[in-house]
Amino acid sequence: MVVLVAGCANQTGTSSQSGGQKKVLKVLMAGSLVSPMEKIEKKFEADHPNVDVQFEPAGSIECVQKITQLGVKADVFASADYTLIPSMMVPEYADWYVLFAKNEMVLTYSDKSKYANIINKNNWYKILDKPDVIWAFSNPNLDPCGYRTPMTIQLAELEYKDDKIFENLITSKSKITVDEVNGIYVITTPENLAPATNKLTIRNKSVELVSMVQDGGLDYAWEYISVAVQNDMKYIRLPGSINLSDVAYTDTYKRVQVKTADGKTQTGKPIVYGVTVPKNAPNVELANEFVKYMIDEFGQKVFEEDGQPPVIPAIAGPDKTKVPQILLKYVADN
Helix, strand or coil, rough: CCCCCCCCCCCCCCCHCCCCCCCEEEEEHHCCCCCCHHHHHHHHHHHHCEEEEEEEEHHHHHHHHHHHCCCCCCCCCCCCCCCCHHCCCCCCCCCCCCEEEECCCCEEEEECCCCCCCCCCHHHHHHHHHCCEEEEEEECCHHHHHHHHHHHHHHHHHHHCCCCHHHHHHHHCCCCCCEECCCEEEEECCCCCCCCCCCCCEECCCCHHHHHHCCCCCCCCEHHHHHHHHHHCEEEECCCCCCCCHHHHHHHHCCEECCCCCEEEEEEEEEEEEEEEECCCCCCCHHHHHHHHHCCHHHHHHHHHHCCCCCEEHHHCCCCHCCCHHHHEEEEEC
């Protein structure tokens, strides 16, 4: 388990004068949120010198499982797929959530990547299929970016009118399969994904792939555009019909589903992040205030600058009456 503890210095000196121990605010979150959340953390700790915000970034499904299966007590949980909260946490582990930011799928690369000088939004799937190219995505069973990758690749068959794209890139290189039923493409990701490592790499979370691309160990990796922007990566932007960012294509996205190893089914939809304070949070009031920093004017600016357009106003679910009072100014009904 990766734990990032950042920004713990007390700028005001209050803690050192009192000699007291800081209160820990534990935040479980999607790895793609690290950059903007570190900026929010810095301001929050400056305003709350007695608080030490500690992050545990991981795949969003893994984060949920820590709370619901392992009994981890988190103050805040922020997911790269907001639907994980109502489907896996409400009502037993959470009774409210807010949608606060958006994203899109892109294919990242570097100057070291093979065919970097010719790849574009029309030929990327042909480049990935070349025998000397190694590419990657994150584990669909642990990370929303992971299950969104095969969704994007399946949608590409519809966009480019080529029914061999998924087979060439996914089924022939792993144990991931796809079946079409009445126009719906159901992708199955078994626990043992068994990628052909000479062509395809799969890691637990997408942010692990950033340095591998930058160092030249990988030619290409699927990421959110925010991750690419935050890490100064080159990337290919895809048509709206396949990049999972455009609400105008909601009905198109619904044509792909991923059945993960735990038996749950994820349906294609626009990428929207969600946040909640779990029912067993040790520091509920502080946690609610931290969420406010994420969705108020300061937080909106941070997410905009980091390539994750904020949802303004944030959207409440499943019932706005459950949302803490401190957040209501920045929240609309679902």
